[in-house]
Amino acid sequence: MSRLFEKFTVGSQEIIALSDGAPERALGGFFNGVDPTLWTAALGIASPDEGVPFNFGTFLIRSGGRSILIDSGYGAPAKAMGILGGGELDLRLAEAGVKPGEITDVIHTHLHGDHIGWNVVTDANGKEVVTFPNATFHIAAKELDYWQNGAPKGEERTETAAKHTVPIAAAGHIKTFDGDVEVLPGITAFATPGHTPGHTSYIVSSGGAEVLIVGDAAHHPVHFEHHDWIPGVDLDPAESTRSRGKLSALAADRGSMVTGGHFPILTLGYVRRVPEGYRWEGIGR
């Protein structure tokens, strides 16, 4: 069974993987058009309908007096699903000893509902409340611009992105960035567009070691081996395929440890170059 909370270290930096819901899920939707015999064999399962551990995950990094979250979970929809740990990020943060008001920064990979779900919560009186009132929200300028100006108006995803960003923007708490810049000390953005236009992965460095935290550029580690196994939810499949290639090359060349918000806790591994392309090498735990 997936875990909901686990610590790991990168150099001298402790990072806590926190789940906001850990369902068993059939993953066929993440391998659009791929012959099921191929992807089920790669995942080591017998049938496309077989549930696989999945996660709506976030990462907590406490560094230099800051408490930083990478993405903010799924929130109310995960609670409604009735899955293990669904919509319980508040409890996981409490276990980590962090109060919502102590979160100084939220860094987003992208603005889909399962990554921004705790930004704004509707309380019992129907009032919209910002969960992390003292946090600066770091979002790629391209990503914010897409959801504010480019995304189809009236669609649920667009409305969800607005719900979880408009009150924060109104409070002046959004900080955008362009390109592969150091967003905070030791945390560097790496543009991986395609899933969404401004989708971003992050390299967290400490003491000569680093971990590459991917958002939805990979929903499963097998995506590092098969870049064209395209999730149906990718807006630009050609671009997301290129991004999986860039990510794999980066991870392999730098020898970065790799994890991702949708991988069950705790999944860490390396991407290695092999004659046929790339191979995921999970770190046994």
Ligand SMILES: [Zn+2]
């Ligand atoms: Zn996602």
